[in-house]
Amino acid sequence: MSKLFVVGTGPGDLQLLAPKAASAIQVSSDLVAYGLYLDLLGQICEGKTHHDLPLGEEIGRARLALDLAASGKTTALISSGDIGIYAMATLVFELLDQQLSGKEQHPEWLDVEIEVVPGISAMQAGASRVGALLGHDFCTISLSNLLTPWETIEKRIQSAGQGDFVVSFYNPVSRKRDWQLNTARDILLEYRPTSTPVLIGRQLTREDEEITIITLDQLDAKDVDMFTLVSVGNSESRHIVNGSKEWVYTPRGYSKKL
């Protein structure tokens, strides 16, 4: 058998790791992942061969995973969050597509049985920690313009504003990118109030989790790093305070019926 599991391990808290993801890792002999993810997983990963490639080596990691599986080793390619959302799964299929189109020379990849295991994504972890920010129509936009032209990203932010979607920004900043988030904020401010609630969620569900609820006009890239999710409410999202607890939710419109 030649098997590749493509596994999302959720936001960090092992209590949010699906049993199916844990099983996939358990039956694999070889794990391909950024080292930090494996550290978070702890003992599930013990006794297996780890193939750690640095961040930025995404293509290399997908190739390696296909090569290992094709060589007969049951392999798990691992990302945190949902591996299908801004993560490694799409690269595996992009490589298969290249092979099917004759642009790669790895016919052995086509014999690998692939199973994708989804996971809970950062936007869901964030929304749950503050209430129900994703309670109505929402979108996700990656602010990384390494692979997507900025014009495309900007058009999507405009569309998200026009459509009044709750917006979760993935890859909001990086060491080399810091202006995109503030530009995104300014675009959304054309469409929704300055008081729109915004979730800043850093290291969500992990030991050093930090959650802040601010308003859209307060959003600033200097308060955000690459371990942070930024979710912006729509024009109807509400920030409510009950004593020492605060919540953000996006209504579906039931209040007209309450």
Place this chain on the structure above:
Amino acid sequence: MSKLFVVGTGPGDLQLLAPKAASAIQVSSDLVAYGLYLDLLGQICEGKTHHDLPLGEEIGRARLALDLAASGKTTALISSGDIGIYAMATLVFELLDQQLSGKEQHPEWLDVEIEVVPGISAMQAGASRVGALLGHDFCTISLSNLLTPWETIEKRIQSAGQGDFVVSFYNPVSRKRDWQLNTARDILLEYRPTSTPVLIGRQLTREDEEITIITLDQLDAKDVDMFTLVSVGNSESRHIVNGSKEWVYTPRGYSKKL
């Protein structure tokens, strides 16, 4: 203690139920949910008091859950999928908001400790079963115009088209609503090719799962029911066939670097 867990149980397969969700149910004495969801969960729910209200009784279910928890019973309010996405979580906070605004007469609700546990949503289950359909920017739109005016929904579909988002339609049809999905298809066809791949996922990850990949021009409400998720690729999504297997993925743009 007065505790309410607001729990998403994932798409159906118990292997995708997070341990945190299972624990929340285990420590609860009272479960509030649509009966079908509890049937799917099986023995985890045994020995607990079930409060089953019919579909459509969403407000009643949220009120009941708050009342039970306020009365001192550790309670779990349960939806399949992610309870924060088009589900019950937002209603709980909407009710709390009403109480804080003086429009409800239930001050005891404000003493309830609330914990939201996210789950894997249908769009993620669907994307994983066919590859990586959510590999780049995406949005979700509910086609139910019971609570949201159709003009708002139509504007969002237009925006999704303009922004070239992958679009997942929740509540695509119901017994009384059948025209919205075909209208949505026609709007998206203004922006993306007739050949755009579409996933029709019925009873995802459950015993009677049915998955079909079609093209956007083939999408028809008559082939869809209320247990179905419809996800439409963006203009770059690819449907590839490898022998007896077929996959759909949305590239992030790595191929320029391959």
